[in-house]
Amino acid sequence: MKQVSDVRDIGNRKWWAAGAISLAAIAFSLDLTVLNLALPTLSHSLHASTNQLQWIADAYSLVLAILTLPAGMLGDRYGRKKFMLLALVIFGAASAWCAYSTSVNMLICARLLLGVGAAFILPLAMSTVPIYFKPEERTKALAILMGGVMLAYPLGPILGGWLLTYFWWGSVFLINVPVVLIALLAVALLLPESKSRVKSSIDIGGIVLSSLALSGITYGAIEAESIGWGAHRVVASLVAGIILLPVFFAWERRVVRAKRQPLIDIRLFSSAAFTGGTLMMTSVNFALFGLLFGLPQYLEAVRGDKPLTAGYYLLPMVVGLMIGSVVSAKLSKKLDPKLAVAIGFAIMAAGLLAGTRTTLGSSDLFTVLWSGIIGLGLGSAMPNVATVALSPLSADRSASGTATISAVRQVGGTLGIALLGTLLGASYRSQLHFLSFPSQLTSVIRSSVVGGVTVAQKLHSAPLLSGVRAAFVHGMDMMLWVCGGIALAAMLLSLIVLPRATATSKRKAARA
Numbered sequence: 374m375k376q377v378s379d380v381r382d383i384g385n386r387k388w389w390a391a392g393a394i395s396l397a398a399i400a401f402s403l404d405l406t407v408l409n410l411a412l413p414t415l416s417h418s419l420h421a422s423t424n425q426l427q428w429i430a431d432a433y434s435l436v437l438a439i440l441t442l443p444a445g446m447l448g449d450r451y452g453r454k455k456f457m458l459l460a461l462v463i464f465g466a467a468s469a470w471c472a473y474s475t476s477v478n479m480l481i482c483a484r485l486l487l488g489v490g491a492a493f494i495l496p497l498a499m500s501t502v503p504i505y506f507k508p509e510e511r512t513k514a515l516a517i518l519m520g521g522v523m524l525a526y527p528l529g530p531i532l533g534g535w536l537l538t539y540f541w542w543g544s545v546f547l548i549n550v551p552v553v554l555i556a557l558l559a560v561a562l563l564l565p566e567s568k569s570r571v572k573s574s575i576d577i578g579g580i581v582l583s584s585l586a587l588s589g590i591t592y593g594a595i596e597a598e599s600i601g602w603g604a605h606r607v608v609a610s611l612v613a614g615i616i617l618l619p620v621f622f623a624w625e626r627r628v629v630r631a632k633r634q635p636l637i638d639i640r641l642f643s644s645a646a647f648t649g650g651t652l653m654m655t656s657v658n659f660a661l662f663g664l665l666f667g668l669p670q671y672l673e674a675v676r677g678d679k680p681l682t683a684g685y686y687l688l689p690m691v692v693g694l695m696i697g698s699v700v701s702a703k704l705s706k707k708l709d710p711k712l713a714v715a716i717g718f719a720i721m722a723a724g725l726l727a728g729t730r731t732t733l734g735s736s737d738l739f740t741v742l743w744s745g746i747i748g749l750g751l752g753s754a755m756p757n758v759a760t761v762a763l764s765p766l767s768a769d770r771s772a773s774g775t776a777t778i779s780a781v782r783q784v785g786g787t788l789g790i791a792l793l794g795t796l797l798g799a800s801y802r803s804q805l806h807f808l809s810f811p812s813q814l815t816s817v818i819r820s821s822v823v824g825g826v827t828v829a830q831k832l833h834s835a836p837l838l839s840g841v842r843a844a845f846v847h848g849m850d851m852m853l854w855v856c857g858g859i860a861l862a863a864m865l866l867s868l869i870v871l872p873r874a875t876a877t878s879k880r881k882a883a884r885a
Contacts, residue, residue, distance in 0.1 A: 386563065387505045391514045393559035394498040395521030397457060400464060400552045401494040402525030404433070404487065407533035407545045414542040415480075425477045431595045432481050436488025437783050438591040439584040444493040445776025446576070446636055448500060449569040453772050457497045457560055464490030465553035472543035495522075496779040500772035503763050504567050509706075511763060516698035516756040523694045523748070530669070530684030538681065569770065576628055579636030582621040583780075589614025590784055594791040602795065637777045638770055649870035650762025651778050653714070653863045655785035657755065660725070660856035662786040663793030667849045668744070674822040675733070675842045689741045690748035697752020704753065710761055711871035715864045717754025721747055722860035728853040733843050750860070761871055793852050800851040804844035 408430055415421055415429065448456045467487035474480035498518060506514045529548070536544040593610035600607060628635040641647045672683040697717065704713040724746030731739070766774040802819050810818070810828075818825040818841060825841030 386565075387514075388517075389559075389563045390501065390505060390565070391517045393556065393563045394457075394501055395517050396552065396556035396559055397461060397494050397498050398518055398521040399525050399528075400461065400549055400556050401491050401498075402522045403529045403548055403552065404468070404491070404546075407529040407548060411533065411537065411542050411545045414537060418542055419474075419477050419480065421477045425481070428481050429477070429484055432484040433488040433491065434595065434783070434787055435588055435591055436485055437492050438587040438780070438787075440489060440492035441496060441780040441783060442583045442587075442636055442773075442776050443580050445496045445500065445772040445774070445779075446580075448493065448497045448772035448776075449770055450575075452566050452568040453497050453500055454560065454564050454566040456493050457564070458557060460490045460493035460497065461553050461557045461560065462490075464494065465550050465557070468546045468549035468553070471546040474543070496776035497772055499759075499763070499775040499779070500766075501564065501567070503766045503771045503774075505565075508760075508764065511760045512756045513702045515759045515763075516702060516752070519752075519755055519759070520695060520698055523691050523751075528684075530687065531681060532684075534679060534681030534684055574633060576625075576634065576636040578624050579621065579628065582617060582624055583636060586614050586617035586621050587780060587784060589617065591787050594784075594787045597791050598794055637773055641765060641774060641777070644765040645870050645872050646761045647765045647774070649866060650758050651781055652870075653718075653758045653866055654755070654762060654778060655782050656859050656863045656866075657721075657751065657758075658782045658786040659789035659793075660859045661751070662789040663797075663852060664725070664747070664856055666790050666794055667797055667852050670822055671731075671845065671849050672740075674826050675845055686737075686740060687744070689745035690751075693745040693748025693750075694752035695748075697749040697754075698756055699752075700749075701753045701756045704757070709873055710757055711867050711873060713757045714754050714761065714867040714871065717750050717752075717757065718860050718864035718867060719750070720753055721750025722857050722864060724748075724750055725853050725857035725860055729850045729857065731846055731850060731853075733839070733846055754863075758867070793855065796855060797845075797848040797852045800848035801844045804847050805840070807840055 415426065421429065444456070444460075464487060467483050467490055470483040471480060471487060474483055499515075502511050502514050502518070532548050533545045536548070589610050591614075593607050593614060596604065596610065597607045602608075622639060625635040625637060625639045629639065668687070669683050672678045672686050678686065697720075701713065701717065704716065708716075724743050727743040727746060731743075762778055763771075763775070798821075801822060805819055805825075808815050808818060814828055818828050818837075822841060822845040825844075826838060829835075829838035829841055
């Protein structure tokens with residue numbers, strides 16, 4: 374399918390605009406990294422049960438699943454800048470509400486509102502790239518945007534750990550407020566308004582069907598983490614969501630045949646660049662979210678690091694990503710994009726597979742090296758693969774297209790945490806055959822590595838502590854094998870599926 378290019382020339386102002394949307398992305402990503410640090414404190418301060426803690430974390434993901442696609446459509450129709458500013462206001466206000474919540478139910482409601490703001494931020498930020506940047510500039514622009522996203526991963530735990538050490542639990546949510554205020558000012562002053570030139574009715578049927586399908590899959594994956602994949606409501610939710618997906622696509626085809634504007638342009642999936650790029654970005658999200666679920670537990674429960682120190686150990690991954698982003702911009706000018714993407718995924722796979730050699734006796738340097746290599750590969754691959762995925766998008770439907778990518782990636786990340794978390798937990802429990810404790814203690818030890826370490830320390834049992842930590846390292850190694858396999862599969866997919874660059878595009882890139 375041929376898309377019409379409509380890159381709008383706003384001069385060097387666009388690079389300042391890229392910095393503005395990167396700030397918006399940092400605000401979005403910070404919340405993903407700080408909440409887990411605060412959950413133990415929340416449990417004590419608000420007397421929250423395990424189920425309530427889960428909903429404090431997951432209410433956000435459910436709203437993202439429901440609203441991301443409509444967010445893209447509304448941005449295209451009424452103005453992307455307008456809705457990004459509104460989303461930032463909502464996000465900042467909801468962050469303050471979270472900080473000063475006085476009950477669990479109030480905090481869950483605040484988290485729901487936070488998800489409303491978040492659903493608009495990232496897809497609308499990404500949608501500006503096809504509008505204001507020429508094809509040969511997009512890799513650099515996306516590297517700036519994704520650099521902001523990745524910077525939040527160590528920044529959140531570092532700032533969050535420091536705040537939890539010296540202030541009350543609500544302070545971790547206030548991290549977002551100054552970032553949002555700066556992003557609001559930057560977006561308002563630097564980002565021009567843009568919206569679709571095509572006016573049409575809103576696809577209500579598409580919104581309802583997509584929301585039900587994506588929320589069903591997301592809810593099922595979330596619940597599977599705590600009650601297992603075989604539980605009735607997990608199976609029912611997943612099956613309902615999976616069945617509704619083809620119904621949604623059938624509805625969208627009907628909307629297109631009626632010559633009305635669909636929620637998503639399903640013709641995009643006939644593009645190898647869009648479909649292949651989206652699949653690769655999703656697979657990386659799957660592996661990355663799993664890694665970020667397991668690595669902090671390794672650092673804190675196995676190595677005994679404080680949350681603040683654990684945050685420092687994530688910095689090498691970000692440094693690697695920054696270097697990789699610079700490398701990716703150079704590779705995109707000299708190599709075919711599919712080859713540049715494949716090299717990035719190969720480096721990422723090398724880091725993940727090196728991580729499988731982790732043992733209880735592994736040094737600090739080893740952890741720094743393999744996590745840094747993962748970041749290097751991620752930074753080399755993701756801006757290039759995002760450039761490929763965005764290449765078929767027209768200016769009129771750019772937010773709808775990026776919202777489609779964001780929705781698929783969000784579901785992929787949620788499934789990644791659920792599936793890889795299940796694998797890690799099962800592998801961890803498989804190594805606990807040595808246990809000979811009362812059933813109640815055994816249940817706590819088997820529930821998580823944190824539970825196992827807590828029991829061992831209370832019993833002053835060095836053999837139990839060593840056995841629990843070794844069991845978790847085994848589980849993490851198994852998870853890293855799978856993540857490495859996913860990165861290798863993405864490398865092969867890039868070589869097979871992604872289209873080759875044309876001679877014209879190569880000349881343009883070389884001149885940039």
